[in-house]
Amino acid sequence: MKKILNAPQDVVEEMMQGMAEAHKDIVHRVGSTRVLARNYEGAGKVGLISGGGSGHEPTHAGFVGQGMLSAAVFGDVFTSPTPDQVYEAVKAADKGAGVFMVIKNYTGDVLNFEMAKDMAEAEGIDVDFCITKDDIAVEDSLYSDGQRGVAGTIFVHKILGYHAEKGASLKELKALSEKLLPEIKTIGLALAPAIVPEQGKPGFELADDEIEFGIGIHGEPGYQRVKLQPSQAMAKEIYDKLSKALQLQAGDDVVVLVNGMGGTPLMEQYVFVNDVLELLKKDNVSAAKTMVGDYMTSIEMAGLSLTLMKLKDKAWLDALNAPVDTIAW
Amino acid sequence: MKKILNAPQDVVEEMMQGMAEAHKDIVHRVGSTRVLARNYEGAGKVGLISGGGSGHEPTHAGFVGQGMLSAAVFGDVFTSPTPDQVYEAVKAADKGAGVFMVIKNYTGDVLNFEMAKDMAEAEGIDVDFCITKDDIAVEDSLYSDGQRGVAGTIFVHKILGYHAEKGASLKELKALSEKLLPEIKTIGLALAPAIVPEQGKPGFELADDEIEFGIGIHGEPGYQRVKLQPSQAMAKEIYDKLSKALQLQAGDDVVVLVNGMGGTPLMEQYVFVNDVLELLKKDNVSAAKTMVGDYMTSIEMAGLSLTLMKLKDKAWLDALNAPVDTIAW
């Protein structure tokens, strides 16, 4: 394992400290907790929090700041944070109007966030939440636990963050999330695995000429291993599936996110987005906004994901385009 | 070679096209040239351009936009752009007050940009330039061609861009660049090499337990190969050299840039910046601003560079902090 770090078990601690110090104009660490909260107060507004295992940087803390998340909670690498830490994030985010939690759909995350909700409610803090399940790689029907929450989650952070900033209530945020979530779909692909520092070895293996479609952001298995193929073919494979799931039609507007997994150069991401935008054009679907870069990574995994969000409501675009004061949006 | 691309020889073309399409709200491609120019006009102001070989994304095109570069010119991967293409960038950037070029110190870049200057002046466009040489890895005295221009160059883009936007003349920009350049120093390190798509194999080799200090952004050899060591030791090695070169003293203010080389996860970059900020604190040097992320990469090289800029003039900080409308700042 070749990494820039000190002791593997200290990596989350040191990374948090580094983020807090480097960006002290935007965020601060809450005591000695695993929580980074924004400096901006947002008094009287609903607090918006998210979090999960570490290793997905800049998610989640990179999206903390005015107009987006109020606080983010860090779990160990690829491990859900504990309820007491989530509760710390809730307390930090609560400015009198309750706290809304954006949870990615993993059993561990859901359980720990729900327990934190119980703890917060016992202390009189109103809490509601939504669970993102944008990864359609693995078919839903087969698995009663549903699909994974991946890169599309950042759209939820941004759009809910915009409305929280505007003063939306817990109830309004919940209702908005229910409209939003079904319109966001993602599929990833991997060229090479990540290494969890404490494990010291790759989470899976791929031959020199193999790629895997549908891989998760913790290296969870995808739906197909194939030989390395041109970017155009990869784009088509994923785009077709997303387009079908969203029932895209000529004249529709979408938001496009090509998300690097941590080890993929922008060069490849831009070649890929070029192919995606070609496919959209052919289908007469308009890309109202396109984002390219590392937003929800899997440490140093080589690969990327494509997210499409169908713009059922044009106001969502304004929410996405509104300026924010965060580290990484 | 495992990459997301179509034909290796088309990678620059497709990447440019992808950037132009994805960010059409900010930039556009100038005809079929290798130039991306900003949509913002900036009439009557000095145009600011930069460019060089491709493979350093988001540099240079990521910094094109209001308040920063007027246009960027793309060479082939790791190959300086040709004079006619640089000249296209000059023409695109010229809004009547001349064009200032930020050149990184490589023989090829210098020669091609200088020829473009000749071409432009023959057509009556005033052109001046500065040459960045912030990489102090290889000692200057030994090499009459001087040191390489690397990540510190983005500070030059930003600060000159701010003043160009404010209406500074060519002469004023030149004078400012002369004050600025000596205060910016960088050293890089590599854990694993990049692969130029058309070459298909790594540009250098490093053993599984080896790192190299002083590596260049095209994989140029550095000054020392050592066994993998803790982040703290790497930070100290580089920091000490930069601090000495800048003659940092207690009470000084610096701007810190930890720049990922393309294949290094943010997790490692933040662990490293944490160590750097510790060292600064010990020396009583204040980090007035800290940036962490992939700014000037070497395709998918694993590694990073540390840049320190001594804030001789506090106004430089305002220039750095001023908002811009670019893809990647």
Place this chain on the structure above:
Amino acid sequence: MDLTTAQAWLKRFFALIEEHKAYLSELDNPIGDGDHGHNMARGAKAAEEALQAQTPTSLEGLFKSVGMSLLSKVGGASGPLYGSVFLAFANEVKGQEVIENPQQLFAAGLDAIVRRGKASVGEKTMVDVWSPFVEKLAEGVSLEDVEAMVLATKPLKATKGRAAYVGARSIGHIDPGSYSSGLFFKAYLKELA
């Protein structure tokens, strides 16, 4: 079972976890993310430290302390599940000097798991060991019985937890949370013997 015996039971459980740490994570590899042993061991260590720092004076205090340690150190899916078990235990033994009704105790634990995790029998989770254990406890359950319950998770297809993502490929592997639950019951049976 009084406070001293219960303490010995949990000590034995923590020791088993530490002993089987690598194996538990290995079980979690093909169908999960390979961290179950590390997660549980982290929790066990924290629980032992907490018990050392402040010796509990009641069964309720013992279970509460362990529950809080697991909750605040394990994370993942197993943290809140095991944590909830011990908090339910604490609630169950409020004011008791000895555990009066073990079946009721374990039933409360199972109930907490199901309330949190919403899994039913057959979904290849720890419920598949907890449920038969609770059922059999009245008539008497042996170490071999527990062994059999754990092994019985092998042919199941996971539809809950991280293992659900590999779908049919989860068949043929023992569920790691079931294995650690088996260790918990074995420690209990051994302590009583």
Place this chain on the structure above:
Amino acid sequence: MDLTTAQAWLKRFFALIEEHKAYLSELDNPIGDGDHGHNMARGAKAAEEALQAQTPTSLEGLFKSVGMSLLSKVGGASGPLYGSVFLAFANEVKGQEVIENPQQLFAAGLDAIVRRGKASVGEKTMVDVWSPFVEKLAEGVSLEDVEAMVLATKPLKATKGRAAYVGARSIGHIDPGSYSSGLFFKAYLKELA
């Protein structure tokens, strides 16, 4: 040398470049970035295409066309250097039907290189072949002489160009730009023979 012969000269040069493409890039590997052969071949191909698309009717036109092709296709350090050479040639032969003074022609090329690249003799660049070639041209220069000039760059330590970054490690390697310049002169000598 008239237009036809000059055309044949350059054709021969381009063929030599294509033939030695891999070797030239190999020479550029240890002391540069391994692209000199690819850079020059890209330029040669573009120049040939341009000459085919529009046949030059004068020496000036020939050199100008080649110079522009190299300038707009090669990039790197060698593009502007070779490009400038041909533009200087074009300037030199303005109005001439035959090359009247070859030494003056090559001197103008060398001058262009030095004006652009600011290298002097001994810095391990193509100047180290151009300079002795121009000097010896009056008294007569052989293929062997050219060979020797190219080889003489081997023991030099680079202080200009990309090879300067490896400093003393550049000693013991032939300079790639000198090698390609050698091909240029050999093509010239062969065409005259």
